Amino acid sequence: MSRLVIVVENPSDWGAYYPSTQVVAAHDYLREPPESSERTHVINLCRSYKYLGSGYYVSLLAEARGHRVIPSVRTINGLRRRALYGLDIEDLNQKLAQVLKGSERDSIDFGILVYFGQTAHPLLQDLARQVFELFPCPLLRIEFRRERAWQIGAIRPVGLHTLDDAQEDAFAQALDHFATKLWRKPRARRRYRYDIAMLVNKDEAMPPSNRGAQKAFIAAGKQLGVEVDPIGPNDYARLAEYDGLFIRETTSIDHHTYRFAHRAEQEGMVVIDDPASILRCTNKIFLHDLLVSRKLAVPNTEILYRDDPGSLDALPDKLGFPIVLKIPDGAFSRGVVKVETVEALKKTVAELFTHSALLIAQQYLYTEYDWRIGVLNREPLYACQYFMSRGHWQIYNHGGTGPKSGGFRTMPVREAPSDIVRLAVKAANAIGDGLYGVDLKQTAERAVVIEVNDNPSIDSGVEDAYLGDDLYRRIIQEFVRRLERKRLGVTD
Structure with a gap:
């Protein structure tokens, strides 16, 4: 069974709560022998996480001992560096402006306390949760300021000893929920x-x-x-x-x-999937540049820019019709459109530009099926052929009453064409050493990489049909x- 340890700066900091054998003073925890095979979770409630102070060393040594600790050293350092967390909370500032729109509050700034992601202000609960997800820390104060609009001015750790009676009650409830429901494992x-x-x-x-x-x-x-x-x-x-x-x-x-991936890392x-793989695979613009830089075969491709409408005029001469248009972050054939005339091209591009400032335009390559090679830790894992949906040019057809897909054929990797497998592994290796599904097309002239999926389909009865x-x-x-x-x- 795992062990829960609550570390405080001084035993008096825990005076308002029931005594517990789980609560230890920082100096006792720091002197604890590091050898322990027991799974340990640490909640660091020291008064300060100042660099090289007691609170900092509690988190540092917890990580060295293999203990799960909140806050982690990474979180502590992130909260110390204003420029770093200013980037992380950019979207939260926009959310705050909506939450406080029409507020009658006259002060130019105010703040709220956040206890393990919980706050006493219901309208700001979602914001508190998101800040806690970015910076997992037991006690935080989010400070807001108003210039032209409300925004987050600072996010600071707070000491347990600074709380008043009502705040101590709120913290106790949040701690009980967090420790009992989330940290202790059956x-x-x-x-x-x-x-x-x-x-x-x-x-x-x-x-x-x-x-x-x-x-x-x-x-x-x-x-x-x-x-x-x-x-x-x-x-x-x-x-x-x-x-x-x-x-x-x-x-x-x-x-x-x-x-989730970022926090886990x-x-x-x-x-699996690690954040870098998600970043590299989920945006087709990034992926295209990466594959081209590695000199890997891809379909003839042009990038379209919303602020350069003139680039459309030359597109039919460069790619010919039909042309396949893609938004950068589509999945399962969504956000992918085939056009066959200049009029359809202009109309579709205008519509897709409402979703993204950049689009991908690719040469259409007809094949009866796409190859999917699964790659794990830089080695081929499985091989599938995905056939186009009946009466449709893609594997998935999202029209009608719901998505439909074509058939499939799963085979041993050794039976797939060797050039397809080699190209797939090279494409996956450009991303990393995780689990990937590489989609390829094979024509009479050549094989090309369509995309690399960081989150490949592994369905019972399909990808496992051979293994x-x-x-x-x-x-x-x-x-x-x-x-x-x-x-x-x-x-x-």
């Missing part, structure tokens, strides 16, 4: 070597793994001594419980999936390999 889980959180969204219409595949990942984990625990979008604060994060929800930069967890349960075991085994290397302090 005794049964200790049967497993490692715990992996599998992020899924039951409301997602087209998840990257269906229910059968999700169950297969859980079963594979049990065989390998790993608990694969499904979590949802509302379980952000639970990440510190786990050793790894496996994202099985469609990813995007402006989305909670990226925040900050916590030192093994993460079966071994597909799931290989992926979970890669988590185990990385976790073992991390435990031994081995770096690649």
Whole structure:
């Protein structure tokens, strides 16, 4: 069973609360022998996290001992560097302007206290949660200022000893909820070597793994001594419980999936998909430049700019019709349109420019199917052919009553054309060493990379049609390999 430790600067700081054996003074924690095989979670409630002060060293040594600690040293440093967190909260300033629109507040500034992501101000609860997600710290004060509009002026840690009676009650409730519901793990889980959180969204219409595949990942984990625990979008604060994060929800930069990946990486967890892979794969503009810079074959492509409408005139001569237009962050064939006339080109481009300042225009290559090569840790994992949806030019047809897809054929990697596999692995290696699905087209003249997916589809009955349960075991085994290397302090 895991151990929860609450560290305070002085024992008197805990005087307003019930005595507890979980509460220790900072000087006692710092002198604690580092050898311990017990899973330990630390809540650092020191009065200050000043660089090289007691509070700073509590978090620093907690991380050195392999303890899960809040706040982490990264969070402490982020809060100290105003320029750093000013970038992170840019979108929150816009949100605050909407929340306070029409407020009768006359003061030029004010602030709120945030206890483990909770605040006494209901209108600002969502904002408090988002700030806590960016900077996981037990006690924060968000200070606002008004110039032309309300915005965040500062985010500062707060000492437990500064709270009044009402604030102490609010903090106690938030601490109890956070510690009891989120940090303590059931005794049964200790049967497993490692715990992996599998992020899924039951409301997602087209998840990257269906229910059968999700169950297969859980079963594979049990065989390998790993608990694969499904979590949802509302379980952000639970990440510190786990050793790894496996994202099985469609990813995007402006989305909670990226925040989950970023937070998990900050916590030192093994993460698939890692934030860098999400960034590189989910934007087709970035991906195109990356593939071209690596001299990898791609379809003839032009980038369209909203502020340069004249570039449309030369497009038919450069690419010929039909032309495929794409928004940079589309997924599962969404945001992808084929046009066959100048009129359709102009109309579609105008519509797509309402979603993005840049668009991709590509030469249309007819094939009966697309190749998908799964790549894990720089090695090919599976090979599939995805056939076009009946009567449609794409694999997925989003028209009509709902999305429909074509057939598929899954085969051993050795039976796929060697040039397709080599090109896929090179494309995946340009992204990183995670789990990727590389989409390619093969014509009589050449093979080209269409895109690299950081969150490839792994569905029961499709991608596992050849490898079966071994597909799931290989992926979970890669988590185990990385976790073992991390435990031994081995770096690649």
